[in-house]
Amino acid sequence: MSEASLSPEQRLRAAVAHLSDGIEQYHIAFLYGVNQGRVAEACKGLRIAAQDPKLAMELLLASGKFSDD
Numbered sequence: 001m002s003e004a005s006l007s008p009e010q011r012l013r014a015a016v017a018h019l020s021d022g023i024e025q026y027h028i029a030f031l032y033g034v035n036q037g038r039v040a041e042a043c044k045g046l047r048i049a050a051q052d053p054k055l056a057m058e059l060l061l062a063s064g065k066f067s068d069d
Contacts, residue, residue: 006038014039015046 006014010032017023018039025043029036049056 004034004038006032006034006042011038011042011045015042018043019046 014028014032017028018025025039026036029039032039045056048059
């Protein structure tokens with residue numbers, strides 16, 4: 001994995017830290033050594049999943065990163 005990305009577990013932890021615990025995205029990004037945009041993407045993904053789980057699953061399947069097999 002490159003230094004510019006977050007693992008799935010890191011994305012979840014980063015999103016929860018920001019959305020639930022109120023930690024600023026730039027602090028989280030610094031701790032993981034990534035751009036703040038990566039943390040913002042993680043937060044957006046978690047928000048979509050929380051608001052519309054069906055849409056979140058469709059987006060994951062469309063991305064080709066996951067399959068429903």
